[in-house]
Amino acid sequence: MTALSRRNVLAGGGALVVGFSLARGAAAQHESKSALPVDLAKSPMLDSWIRIDADGKVTVFTGKAELGQGLRTALIQVAADELAVGPESIELVTADTARTPDEGVTAGSHSMQDSGTAILNAASNVRALLAEAAAWRFAMAVEQVEMHDGAAHSLNGQSATYGELAAMLDLHVEAKPNMPRRARSTVIGQDLPRVDIPAKVSGGQTYVQDMRLPGMLHARVVRGPSDGTRLKDQNLDEIAKMPGVVRVVHEAGFLAVVAQKEWHAVKALQRMQSAGWVRPGEPLPTTDIRDTIRKLPAEDVPIFNYPGPPAPTDGKVVKARYSRPCLMHGSIGPSCAVAQWDNDSVTVWTHSQGVGPLRKSLSELLRLPLEKVRCIHVEGSGCYGHNAADDVAGDAALAARAVPGRPVRLQWMREQEHGWEPLGPAMTVELQATLGGDGKVAGWRHDVWSNEHNSRPQTGGGLLAGMELGFPHQKVRPIPMPEGGGARNGNPIYALPNASGVFHFVEQAPVRVSALRGLGAQMNVFSIESFMDELAHAAGADPVAFRLAHLQDDRARETIQTVVDEFGWAKRPKGGGGHGTGFAFARYKNLAAYCAIALEIDVDRESGVISVERVVVAVDSGEAVNPNGIRNQIEGGIVQSLSWTVNEAVGFDSQHRTSFDWSAYPILRFPQAPKKIEVHVIDRPRQPFLGTGEASQGPASAALGNAVADAVGIRVRDMPITPDRLKTALANRAGS
Amino acid sequence: MISLTVNGKQHEVDADLDTPLLYVLRNDLELNGAKFGCGLGQCGSCTVLVDDKPVFSCLMPLAALGNRKVRTIEGLGTADKPGPVPAAFETEQAAQCGYCIAGMIMRAQALLERNNRPTEAELRAHMAPNLCRCGTHMRILAAVRRAAVAMGGGVQQQAEAKP
Numbered sequence: 049m050t051a052l053s054r055r056n057v058l059a060g061g062g063a064l065v066v067g068f069s070l071a072r073g074a075a076a077q078h079e080s081k082s083a084l085p086v087d088l089a090k091s092p093m094l095d096s097w098i099r100i101d102a103d104g105k106v107t108v109f110t111g112k113a114e115l116g117q118g119l120r121t122a123l124i125q126v127a128a129d130e131l132a133v134g135p136e137s138i139e140l141v142t143a144d145t146a147r148t149p150d151e152g153v154t155a156g157s158h159s160m161q162d163s164g165t166a167i168l169n170a171a172s173n174v175r176a177l178l179a180e181a182a183a184w185r186f187a188m189a190v191e192q193v194e195m196h197d198g199a200a201h202s203l204n205g206q207s208a209t210y211g212e213l214a215a216m217l218d219l220h221v222e223a224k225p226n227m228p229r230r231a232r233s234t235v236i237g238q239d240l241p242r243v244d245i246p247a248k249v250s251g252g253q254t255y256v257q258d259m260r261l262p263g264m265l266h267a268r269v270v271r272g273p274s275d276g277t278r279l280k281d282q283n284l285d286e287i288a289k290m291p292g293v294v295r296v297v298h299e300a301g302f303l304a305v306v307a308q309k310e311w312h313a314v315k316a317l318q319r320m321q322s323a324g325w326v327r328p329g330e331p332l333p334t335t336d337i338r339d340t341i342r343k344l345p346a347e348d349v350p351i352f353n354y355p356g357p358p359a360p361t362d363g364k365v366v367k368a369r370y371s372r373p374c375l376m377h378g379s380i381g382p383s384c385a386v387a388q389w390d391n392d393s394v395t396v397w398t399h400s401q402g403v404g405p406l407r408k409s410l411s412e413l414l415r416l417p418l419e420k421v422r423c424i425h426v427e428g429s430g431c432y433g434h435n436a437a438d439d440v441a442g443d444a445a446l447a448a449r450a451v452p453g454r455p456v457r458l459q460w461m462r463e464q465e466h467g468w469e470p471l472g473p474a475m476t477v478e479l480q481a482t483l484g485g486d487g488k489v490a491g492w493r494h495d496v497w498s499n500e501h502n503s504r505p506q507t508g509g510g511l512l513a514g515m516e517l518g519f520p521h522q523k524v525r526p527i528p529m530p531e532g533g534g535a536r537n538g539n540p541i542y543a544l545p546n547a548s549g550v551f552h553f554v555e556q557a558p559v560r561v562s563a564l565r566g567l568g569a570q571m572n573v574f575s576i577e578s579f580m581d582e583l584a585h586a587a588g589a590d591p592v593a594f595r596l597a598h599l600q601d602d603r604a605r606e607t608i609q610t611v612v613d614e615f616g617w618a619k620r621p622k623g624g625g626g627h628g629t630g631f632a633f634a635r636y637k638n639l640a641a642y643c644a645i646a647l648e649i650d651v652d653r654e655s656g657v658i659s660v661e662r663v664v665v666a667v668d669s670g671e672a673v674n675p676n677g678i679r680n681q682i683e684g685g686i687v688q689s690l691s692w693t694v695n696e697a698v699g700f701d702s703q704h705r706t707s708f709d710w711s712a713y714p715i716l717r718f719p720q721a722p723k724k725i726e727v728h729v730i731d732r733p734r735q736p737f738l739g740t741g742e743a744s745q746g747p748a749s750a751a752l753g754n755a756v757a758d759a760v761g762i763r764v765r766d767m768p769i770t771p772d773r774l775k776t777a778l779a780n781r782a783g784s
Numbered sequence: 785m786i787s788l789t790v791n792g793k794q795h796e797v798d799a800d801l802d803t804p805l806l807y808v809l810r811n812d813l814e815l816n817g818a819k820f821g822c823g824l825g826q827c828g829s830c831t832v833l834v835d836d837k838p839v840f841s842c843l844m845p846l847a848a849l850g851n852r853k854v855r856t857i858e859g860l861g862t863a864d865k866p867g868p869v870p871a872a873f874e875t876e877q878a879a880q881c882g883y884c885i886a887g888m889i890m891r892a893q894a895l896l897e898r899n900n901r902p903t904e905a906e907l908r909a910h911m912a913p914n915l916c917r918c919g920t921h922m923r924i925l926a927a928v929r930r931a932a933v934a935m936g937g938g939v940q941q942q943a944e945a946k947p
Binding site for chain 2 (some may be wrong): 721
């Protein structure tokens with residue numbers, strides 16, 4: 049969308065964007081944009097981010113989305129703090145291709161770093177403009193104007209509300225870099241209660257699943273039981289005659305049913321599913337998926353190379369191989385979208401993480417010009433990465449095209465979500481290190497095999513419906529470091545000499561995979577942090593002391609020290625007899641939040657069941673905008689990661705996925721939750737925001753593996769560490 | 785037309801007898817709280833109270849409801865005046881995406897109405913049918929403990945016997 053048309057939309061919203069202009073004029077246009085935060089440089093006009101109405105109401109725009117991570121509240125805090133207004137006077141508009149800046153995908157723990165920083169800087173600019181306007185109005189120097197509580201005040205008692213001042217301003221001007229922040233924070237750093245929670249605990253309308261538009265129809269998409277299958281052909285005329293069915297939408301390989309009532313759509317779907325199914329393509333390999341992937345042709349991509357002298361030939365060499373299976377996002381609510389066609393244009397309400405890329409995919413899928421497609425983010429059930437949110441948006445748009453003028457709500461069924469969502473890829477990591485005579489690492493090698501963790505839709509063929517309509521498959525390429533995909537966090541944060549790593553990128557994907565929370569970081573951190581313990585053991589060192597001996601980053605050291613102190617690491621009980629402790633640390637992507645975890649467990653040696661007695665965490669997320677929000681993300685990440693690590697593995701036979709529901713893919717339930725999780729947030733006022741949503745999964749799984757080794761003396765390197773696997777390992781050891 | 789009583793109010797709906805209660809609550813009565821999660825009774829996001837007992841509304845056909853009384857989260861208060869259980873969830877900030885939360889609150893409500901002094905193990909066992917994927921478990925448990933106190937009782941922390 050052009051700036052001009054956006055401005056028209058904004059003007060249509062009733063804002064006073066034109067008035068007496070105190071704009072800096074042309075000079076600002078020529079200043080270097082490179083000093084602006086990335087997303088602000090992409091959308092530098094202040095009114096793309098912030099508008100102030102004549103009545104003083106502040107509207108803030110973000111291209112990022114609330115996914116349940118608390119972003120809405122945190123961004124309101126950032127804007128309120130820097131504008132010097134109460135958070136209640138701010139309305140935040142989230143990802144909408146017609147209204148908000150394009151900030152790509154809400155993923156990778158980038159939202160505070162990208163959107164938070166952009167809004168912070170835009171707010172500094174707007175506050176400065178308001179102060180200049182007030183100074184002009186008060187006929188005083190700007191230094192004599194104070195801004196607080198949504199108004200400007202002079203030392204001699206004059207005041208003007210932001211609404212009055214905004215009417216004198218044109219905010220359609222470019223942001224200036226390096227504007228000073230307010231001297232004192234009043235909203236940032238506070239545990240502001242989440243603004244979305246009251247509706248969520250009272251049955252309010254929150255989710256795209258809750259949308260009810262006038263004349264809305266209900267639809268279901270019709271597919272085989274899982275990725276790679278299709279239903280047998282059947283008599284669709286019979287289906288069209290079923291009670292309540294409005295339309296059967298059949299186009300090439302795409303099939304959906306539209307009905308008056310949701311239950312009628314479900315019944316029609318169930319009848320079609322009973323026709324039986326086939327797998328048209330190659331059967332799936334029957335070996336474990338992680339072994340299949342490791343043996344497929346790979347393109348070798350260097351991850352990192354730390355210089356150093358060759359390792360001594362008489363050093364102690366330690367090697368280990370670690371692996372994880374395919375994992376599911378496993379959203380509790382199956383994916384859903386609402387779509388409506390009017391006059392050859394379509395509006396889609398979606399819980400996609402990327403309304404911009406989805407819009408592009410839909411425009412290809414539907415053969416519509418981009419400007420005829422609007423995608424509006426509405427919250428859905430938590431997604432934890434690229435789940436079926438985008439696919440269902442394509443399904444709903446195609447179903448809605450068959451009934452123009454009528455909104456269509458299409459939700460997937462549980463078995464469809466389990467059967468078709470893109471999975472978190474199976475991975476294998478091999479590590480080899482040489483210990484020198486001083487007990488320190490003298491050489492290190494990291495090899496990781498995986499499909500790439502990103503098939504997010506960019507084209508029509510990136511959506512399931514697009515594949516069914518014959519659009520070419522998207523080509524997947526490795527995500528470059530320093531972020532990386534399968535390679536993410538494969539570069540150790542430790543100061544290791546003579547160290548290197550290679551991502552063995554496997555392009556061929558026998559099963560559908562994409563981005564799951566943390567991408568490769570969970571596996572790479574699990575491997576590195578398990579291996580650090582194994583090396584410490586080989587060197588006869590304390591695992592934490594061994595890490596600190598290889599760690600120079602001061603913030604990393606302080607994060608670790610916080611956990612050491614709060615956990616009482618030095619006085620921890622000696623491991624053995626089924627009781628043990630474990631520690632792990634990582635900085636997500638070596639760019640985002642620092643997270644150290646210590647935990648204490650009991651292992652029932654009869655059943656192999658692990659009970660987590662307590663977890664102590666320290667996290668450094670830079671400037672902590674909402675410390676309780678950070679704690680919530682860290683706790684959630686730990687519990688989710690414990691579920692991955694102990695419970696989860698997607699199953700396959702030669703024809704399809706066998707993990708078709710929660711009985712076949714059991715995730716953690718309440719009795720298995722830790723007894724206690726204690727999170728210590730290390731605040732770094734005025735330091736950059738560091739993304740937190742994916743910081744704890746890697747350390748949590750590694751700390752658990754380390755605690756298991758400490759408790760029972762068995763190192764489990766292949767996830768999941770299920771009770772059965774542990775029981776068998778214990779029995780084998782007892783028998784040997 | 786079928787008659788049913790939800791949150792103390794009688795409603796007449798035009799729906800097939802095999803329609804699960806969940807679809808009637810959400811679509812005919814326009815109540816958002818109960819959610820479709822699995823349709824299989826495996827996740828609890830559709831949990832409502834039927835004659836004070838927690839049930840999976842996704843599995844209960846209208847025909848099986850009879851004249852039993854249905855309660856949903858909408859009957860426990862409003863965003864401005866929440867009942868003790870939703871209020872405790874708000875105080876503890878016990879939600880991430882929140883999709884499971886209405887079901888969690890209804891299951892907790894059923895427990896605390898019957899027994900406001902459960903042990904921690906009873907609490908966890910009682911909540912076991914309900915899944916949360918965001919990992920909000922620690923806060924949900926804290927919220928139920930807080931609500932138990934607000935309802936005149938309290939969750940009993942029991943040291944587990946060691947073998």
